[in-house]
Each structure stands twice: as structure tokens, then as C-alpha cells.
Amino acid sequence: MAFDIKEYLSLPVLLVIFLLILSLMFVFPVLKMIILGAILAYGIRPIALKIQSKLKYSSVSILLAMVVVLIPLLLLVGYITYELSSLISAMLASSSYMEFNSAVSQLVTYLPVNGDPTSISTYLNNSFESISSFLLNYSATALSKFANITLDLFILVCSIFYFVRDGDKCLNFIKDFIPDESKEFFDNTVESVKDVLRSIFYGHFLTSVIIGIFGCIGYSILGYPFGIFLGVITGILQLIPVFGPWPIYWALFFIDLLGGNYPRAIIVLLFGFFLSTVDMYIRPALSSHYADIHPLILLVGFLSGPLVYGIVGFIVGPLILGVTYVVLDCYRKEYLLGDG
Structure with a gap:
């Protein structure tokens, strides 16, 4: 039986494909946050349902569940950033950095390598300074993109909220497009x-x-x-x-x-x-x-x-x-x- 592509590429199908591609172009910059929102929503949903069994208010239950889960995560990221910057600053500004240099020099003498231990030690110290500088510059760059980060966080919060609330509806909507023989x-x-x-x-x-x-x-x-x-x-x-x-x-x-x-x-x-x-x-x-x-x-x-x-x-x-x-x-x- 000859395959007639016109049966499948009808005007409605072409219109749907066009709109999906066009929509994906707009969604792609924030797609990672939408995917992450769907993932986190799966973990937050059971918490929201338990809270809802006590409060009886869906939206309030979801918001409380998000606070329970997301606030610790945001605090963890802030804590890591603060401690990492403090650790690097302390090592570069105190005598412990000199002790580190001395320890590196001592370690090099035991390594089974050929070459001047002083030059190897200097190379390792320069590498450490470069890594530290990169981390500090990366943190500064991330802060300079505060507007983009704020937008990403907003998309993430909204995605979590609506996936928790309407995730079943979204799944059923997709299932309606599945042929009967493929529903199983x-x-x-x-x-x-x-x-x-x-x-x-x-x-x-x-x-x-x-x-x-x-x-x-x-x-x-x-x-x-x-x-x-x-x-x-x-x-x-x-x-x-x-x-x-x-x-x-x-x-x-x-x-x-x-x-x-x-x-x-x-x-x-x-x-x-x-x-x-x-x-x-x-x-x-x-x-x-x-x-x-x-x-x-x-x-x-x-x-x-x-x-x-x-x-x-x-x-x-x-x-x-x-x-x-x-x-x-x-x-x-x-x-x-x-x-x-």
C-alpha cells in the first residue's frame, strides 16, 4: 500500500506543528527551569496533599509545601557561596596560606617526578591562585546576572506551583492525543x-x-x-x-x-x-x-x-x-x- 503523506500532513496538523515549533522558540530559554519545576513538583506534590488534608485549601497547601522544600535549598546555595568565598579569602589573606605553600613544597619533595621542586611548587601555587580567582570571578559574574537569575527563579516557582496543582490535568491532556492502541x-x-x-x-x-x-x-x-x-x-x-x-x-x-x-x-x-x-x-x-x-x-x-x-x-x-x-x-x- 502506497504511503500518502497528504493524509498525515493536513492543514490542521501543519498548523499544530508550526505553532509547536514557534512556541518552543519562546520557551527554550527557560526550558531548563520548566523541566526542573516539573521534577521538583513531583517531590513537592505528596507534601502539598498532606498539608491540604489539614487545611482544605489547595493553593495555600501548595505554597506552604514549596516553602518547606525550596527555602532550605535556597539557604543551602547561599550558605555554600558564603562559606566558599570566606574560605578562599581567609586562605589568601592569612598566614595559613603561607603554611599551605610550605606544605605544598614539602609534598613535592616526596613526589616521584623529575624536575626542580621549587618550580613545581610554584606551578601548583599559581594553579591554586588561578582556580581561586576563577571561582571569585564566577561568583561576581553570577551576581551581575541578577535580573536573569530572578527571572529563572520566578519561572521555576510558577512551574512548580502549577505542575503541583494541575499536573494531572496536563498528563490527561497529553494522553488525549495518544491513539487507543498506544494508551497502555x-x-x-x-x-x-x-x-x-x-x-x-x-x-x-x-x-x-x-x-x-x-x-x-x-x-x-x-x-x-x-x-x-x-x-x-x-x-x-x-x-x-x-x-x-x-x-x-x-x-x-x-x-x-x-x-x-x-x-x-x-x-x-x-x-x-x-x-x-x-x-x-x-x-x-x-x-x-x-x-x-x-x-x-x-x-x-x-x-x-x-x-x-x-x-x-x-x-x-x-x-x-x-x-x-x-x-x-x-x-x-x-x-x-x-x-x-
């Missing part, structure tokens, strides 16, 4: 996407929070300056599969080793091994209840996401790749293997 595939895909969201929320973000709390407590008890900040960074690094908490506790180990504080160096190393071991048990226990996603998919999402969407990419990247994987898997089972 659509429903299975939606459930699989929900499993991915649960897996990443509970298996990865919750694990990160637990490891971060352990890190804050442990580093503070061991007497490290900025102990809480180090714990927060440990929790954030825990989100990245390749990294985890090891860059922090190994750095502290070498700093204590060079400073002659051998007992604390051994203790922080053992504490770091404890954090890594806890992760090995907590993450699979939480993730396996929902969706089994290959670690490489999450790794690529975490590393490439920020390159495409900036800091938001740490959340959007792995979620988009995870959702894409389960949609392809559903299609494979439904149409290629005939399991549906």
Missing part, C-alpha cells in the same frame, strides 16, 4: 518514569543527605575548620557516582599528614572509609525498590548536565537520561519483545 504503552511509560524519579530522589539524593549529615558531624567532632561546610560538600560530591566523599577525606588526610597531626590523619581516613561503606549499603537498598538504572547513565547525566544547563544540570541531566532509558526500555518490551 503510555501508562506503562508514565509509571516507569515515576519509578526513575523515586529511584533518584530516594536512592541518590536521600543518600547524599545522609552522607552529608554524617560528614558534618564527623568533621566537626574531629575539629576541622569549616567542618559543616566540608560535610555539605561531601554530601554534594556523593551525588556524583565517580567521586563520592573520597576527595574530601583524602585531602584532609594529606593535610594532617603534612602538618604532623598523624592521629587525626588516621582517624579521618578511617572515617572516610566508613562513609564510603555506608554509601555502598544505603544507595542500593533505597534505589533497588524502584528502578534499576545503570550507573553509567547517571554518571554521564551528572557530568554532562552542568555543561548543558549549568548548575541545574546536576539534577536535570541524570533525570532526563534516566527517563529516556526507561522510555526506550518500555518501547522495547511493549513493541519489540511483545511483553505487553
